[in-house]
Amino acid sequence: MARSELTGTRIRERRLALRMRQADLARAAGISASYLNLIEHNKRRIAGKLLADIATHLDVDYTELMQGADQALLETVTAAGAATGLNEDALTQAEGLIRGFPSWAGLIANQAEQIAALERSVDALNDRLTHDPALAEAMHEVLSTVSAVRSTASILASTPEIDPNWLGRFHTNLDEDSRRLADGAEAMVSYFETQARRGPGFLAPTEVASAFLDSAQHHFPTLETGSETDVEALCAEAPEDANARTMVRTALLQYLHDARQLPMQILRDAILDIGVDPLVLAEELSVPLDCLMRRLAALPPDAAETADIGLLVIDSAGAARYRRPISGFALPLVTAGCPLWPLYQSLARPHYPVQSRLTLPDGAVFDATAIALPATRPRPGTPDVLHATMLIQRMPAKSLPVTRPLAVGVTCRVCARTNCTARREPSLLTPVPDHPKADTAF
Structure with a gap:
C-alpha cells in the first residue's frame, strides 16, 4: 500500500487496492457512503471503534492505518508555515519535513504553539486590565500619579528661578505624589499576591465558571438523563464563588434542557449517517439550530469530532455567555472578538443562519455557523433579548477550501493583519504608524 501521512487517504488507498466500492x-x-467520502478526503477525523471496524473490513491492522505523522503535528507545522507567508507549494512539503526531519518539525510546532500561547496571554491580560474594576482602578491611580510627578519634575527642571514659596509648594506636591505612587504600586502588588493565593489566578466569576466547565470538557453524563437535582449536585462541586456558581447553574440548566430535547445517542447516530454539518443535522433531527450546535459542543470527550469543535454564545451586547474552547481558534471570555465573525453578523439578521469559511493569520481554516435567536418570549413594549451562537469546526490541513476563506482574526488587540477595515484598535503585534489613517468613517 502506498504510504501517506493522513489516515483518510490511507483508507482510500487500501480500499482501492482491494477494488472495493466505497458504498x-x-x-x-455501518456508516453512510457520504460520510466515508468525507473521511477518505480527510474532512472528518476518525478514531476508536469506527477506525477499528474499517481496518477489519479492509483486512489491515488497525495500527497500519494509524502510522505516519501525527495529524495535529501536521496541522501545526502547516499553520506555522502559512503564518510566515509560505506559498501553497511550500506548504505541501510539510509531510516530507515531518517524515524526514521529525525533530525539526517538532521544534517548529513547539515554537508556533509558544507564540500562540504568548498571544493568548497578552489577550487575557488585556481582558483583565480592561474589565477587572479593582485592577483598572489601581492602574489608573498609578498612571495618574506618574503623570503628576512628571509634570512637577518638568516644571522644576525647566524653570531655574522659582519663587521660594512656589518652590516649597512644588516640593510638597512632589513628596505627596511620590507617596501616592508608592501606595498605588503597593496596592497593585498586594492585589496580584491575593489573586495568586486564590489558586489558578482567575480574576472574575466568568473565568471561574468557564474553568469549571472546561475541566469537565463540557460533557456531563449525569445530565443526559438526569434532573434539576443533578444540576444542583454538580453546582455543589463548583468553586465557592456565588457569582460563578450562578453562571455554572445557568449553563447546566441549559444543558439539561438541550439533553431532553435532543438525546446524545440520537445525535451521534445521525452524525455517523450524515456527517457534522449543523444545518443538515438540525433539519434532519427537527431541532432548533442553536440547540443542535450546543449539543455538538457537548459531545463526549472520546467522540472523534470533539477535538475539532468550539462554541461561543454571546448576548446582544457582545458579552460572552458560554464558551467551549477549540485549539487554534482563541475565543474571548470578556472582550469582543473579531467584528468579521459570522457570530456578530447574525445579530443583524435574527433567525437567519450565517455560514462562513474563515482563515486566521496563521493560515488555519475553520468553518463557522452562527444564528441569533430570542432568549426570552417576546413581550409588548420591550426589546427582544437575543443570544447569538457560533459553532466553529476545524478544516483538516489537506482539505482545499471550496470557496476562498474570509480572512479574520481573534481580537484586534493581538491580530497581526494589516489594512483591515474592521479594526477598532491598534494591534500589539504590529507597529503603529506616526500618522495612522482612520479605517472607517464615523
Missing part, C-alpha cells in the same frame, strides 16, 4: 465499505462499517 460497500460504508455499509459494512
Whole structure:
C-alpha cells in the first residue's frame, strides 16, 4: 500500500487496492457512503471503534492505518508555515519535513504553539486590565500619579528661578505624589499576591465558571438523563464563588434542557449517517439550530469530532455567555472578538443562519455557523433579548477550501493583519504608524 501521512487517504488507498466500492465499505462499517467520502478526503477525523471496524473490513491492522505523522503535528507545522507567508507549494512539503526531519518539525510546532500561547496571554491580560474594576482602578491611580510627578519634575527642571514659596509648594506636591505612587504600586502588588493565593489566578466569576466547565470538557453524563437535582449536585462541586456558581447553574440548566430535547445517542447516530454539518443535522433531527450546535459542543470527550469543535454564545451586547474552547481558534471570555465573525453578523439578521469559511493569520481554516435567536418570549413594549451562537469546526490541513476563506482574526488587540477595515484598535503585534489613517468613517 502506498504510504501517506493522513489516515483518510490511507483508507482510500487500501480500499482501492482491494477494488472495493466505497458504498460497500460504508455499509459494512455501518456508516453512510457520504460520510466515508468525507473521511477518505480527510474532512472528518476518525478514531476508536469506527477506525477499528474499517481496518477489519479492509483486512489491515488497525495500527497500519494509524502510522505516519501525527495529524495535529501536521496541522501545526502547516499553520506555522502559512503564518510566515509560505506559498501553497511550500506548504505541501510539510509531510516530507515531518517524515524526514521529525525533530525539526517538532521544534517548529513547539515554537508556533509558544507564540500562540504568548498571544493568548497578552489577550487575557488585556481582558483583565480592561474589565477587572479593582485592577483598572489601581492602574489608573498609578498612571495618574506618574503623570503628576512628571509634570512637577518638568516644571522644576525647566524653570531655574522659582519663587521660594512656589518652590516649597512644588516640593510638597512632589513628596505627596511620590507617596501616592508608592501606595498605588503597593496596592497593585498586594492585589496580584491575593489573586495568586486564590489558586489558578482567575480574576472574575466568568473565568471561574468557564474553568469549571472546561475541566469537565463540557460533557456531563449525569445530565443526559438526569434532573434539576443533578444540576444542583454538580453546582455543589463548583468553586465557592456565588457569582460563578450562578453562571455554572445557568449553563447546566441549559444543558439539561438541550439533553431532553435532543438525546446524545440520537445525535451521534445521525452524525455517523450524515456527517457534522449543523444545518443538515438540525433539519434532519427537527431541532432548533442553536440547540443542535450546543449539543455538538457537548459531545463526549472520546467522540472523534470533539477535538475539532468550539462554541461561543454571546448576548446582544457582545458579552460572552458560554464558551467551549477549540485549539487554534482563541475565543474571548470578556472582550469582543473579531467584528468579521459570522457570530456578530447574525445579530443583524435574527433567525437567519450565517455560514462562513474563515482563515486566521496563521493560515488555519475553520468553518463557522452562527444564528441569533430570542432568549426570552417576546413581550409588548420591550426589546427582544437575543443570544447569538457560533459553532466553529476545524478544516483538516489537506482539505482545499471550496470557496476562498474570509480572512479574520481573534481580537484586534493581538491580530497581526494589516489594512483591515474592521479594526477598532491598534494591534500589539504590529507597529503603529506616526500618522495612522482612520479605517472607517464615523
